[in-house]
Amino acid sequence: MRMVVLVSGRGSNLQAILDAIEDGRLAAEVAAVISDVPDAYALKRAERAGVPTYCIEKRDYSSRADFETALADCAEGARPDLIVLAGFMRVLGEAFLDRFPGKVINIHPSLLPSFRGLEAQRQALEAGVRYAGCTVHFVDLGVDSGLIIDQRVVRVLPGDDVETLSARILEQEHDLLVDVIRRFGAGLV
Numbered sequence: 001m002r003m004v005v006l007v008s009g010r011g012s013n014l015q016a017i018l019d020a021i022e023d024g025r026l027a028a029e030v031a032a033v034i035s036d037v038p039d040a041y042a043l044k045r046a047e048r049a050g051v052p053t054y055c056i057e058k059r060d061y062s063s064r065a066d067f068e069t070a071l072a073d074c075a076e077g078a079r080p081d082l083i084v085l086a087g088f089m090r091v092l093g094e095a096f097l098d099r100f101p102g103k104v105i106n107i108h109p110s111l112l113p114s115f116r117g118l119e120a121q122r123q124a125l126e127a128g129v130r131y132a133g134c135t136v137h138f139v140d141l142g143v144d145s146g147l148i149i150d151q152r153v154v155r156v157l158p159g160d161d162v163e164t165l166s167a168r169i170l171e172q173e174h175d176l177l178v179d180v181i182r183r184f185g186a187g188l189v
């Protein structure tokens with residue numbers, strides 16, 4: 001299974017995928033990593049693993065559709081079976097999604113449909129929920145609104161702040177994302 005991973009930042013979820021492939025826990029290949037942020041640390045992780053990297057910045061295009069078309073052309077060049085948004089911080093529209101129906105998944109640090117959008121962990125703490133978590137879902141035109149594939153639950157502990165809660169959720173993200181990709185590859189999603 002060939003994957004394209006879209007990133008914007010740190011890339012710890014990308015690293016979890018690369019490590020699982022390296023260890024033989026995941027029979028797949030990251031064919032390309034594409035970032036919309038030139039200095040995203042995720043690009044370094046990809047380079048270290050010998051994965052081709054690309055950077056496509058929104059500001060180089062006059063419209064969102066042109067940007068997304070460039071992104072889709074780049075992704076298509078890697079002939080992906082699956083496109084994984086792993087900390088990719090932009091909402092994608094039709095110009096991208098129509099090119100890869102049923103093939104684009106995202107990881108989000110909340111138990112969707114609660115706490116869509118930015119700073120999901122902070123939203124959870126502010127709402128006072130006792131259970132938080134993460135979700136992998138298919139990407140549709142909404143914000144974190146596509147069909148849910150699977151979730152992991154994380155207990156909110158007394159004294160948690162954004163940092164401690166995010167760190168515990170992130171551990172589960174890494175496990176969940178690899179697990180969903182494995183099942184997708186096996187035709188079980």
Ligand code: GAR
Nearest residue numbers: 009010011012013086087107108109
């Ligand atoms: C992760 O927590 C991911 O769930 C979140 O950004 C972080 C990226 O971390 N994504 C979103 O909030 C998307 N709405 P990473 O770059 O270390 O994988």
